[in-house]
Amino acid sequence: MSTLKASAERLTIYKSFQEQVSGYKFKLYLLAKLPSAWFTGVKVVSLSNSSCKTSVPYKWLSQNPFKSTYFACQAMAAELSTGLPAIMAIQKRNPRVSMLVVDMQAKFTKKAVGLTVFECKDVEKIINTVEDAISSSEGKTVTIETIGLNKKGEEISTFTFTWSFKQKSK
Numbered sequence: 001m002s003t004l005k006a007s008a009e010r011l012t013i014y015k016s017f018q019e020q021v022s023g024y025k026f027k028l029y030l031l032a033k034l035p036s037a038w039f040t041g042v043k044v045v046s047l048s049n050s051s052c053k054t055s056v057p058y059k060w061l062s063q064n065p066f067k068s069t070y071f072a073c074q075a076m077a078a079e080l081s082t083g084l085p086a087i088m089a090i091q092k093r094n095p096r097v098s099m100l101v102v103d104m105q106a107k108f109t110k111k112a113v114g115l116t117v118f119e120c121k122d123v124e125k126i127i128n129t130v131e132d133a134i135s136s137s138e139g140k141t142v143t144i145e146t147i148g149l150n151k152k153g154e155e156i157s158t159f160t161f162t163w164s165f166k167q168k169s170k
Contacts, residue, residue, distance in 0.1 A: 011049075017088045018047045037076045045117060047084055050124060054081040055117045069112035071157075074148060075104070078118045078159035081146045085123040086163050089130040096168040097130055102141060103162035112148070112156045120146040130165050139166035 030038040040062040045053035056077035064070040090097040122144045129142035141164045148156040
């Protein structure tokens with residue numbers, strides 16, 4: 001298969017996945033597979049071939065005793081902003097590819113007292129790492145940053161996730 005044809009097929013798969021994430025089926029997926037994210041109000045704002053945005057509100061189910069969004073709820077939204085592009089990148093791969101978070105770091109710079117939106121701008125970096133893992137038949141890791149902002153555009157927190165991708169054996 002030519003590289004151009006393969007690229008066109010990948011773009012079609014990405015577009016289909018992006019449409020699924022924006023629909024009601026993904027809300028059902030969250031309820032079934034990530035119920036804590038669903039209950040706390042984590043949402044997908046947008047997903048494209050270049051960035052992914054997710055959000056988490058400050059509400060009763062996501063609060064901590066200090067009247068701000070609990071760090072674990074922020075971590076769920078932050079991970080989702082890096083994990084969705086990773087899931088998109090491994091969709092319908094042959095051979096199949098496994099993915100796993102192998103490290104996470106966080107920095108909190110401001111109290112989260114409203115909606116926090118996380119944006120990962122490293123989608124291409126994730127896609128390239130998956131491609132490298134497949135072409136080399138070796139496990140590969142990539143470190144991705146996502147930044148949480150409040151409605152004023154002020155930084156609330158920064159999360160760094162290291163994802164591992166490995167071609168599954170047949």
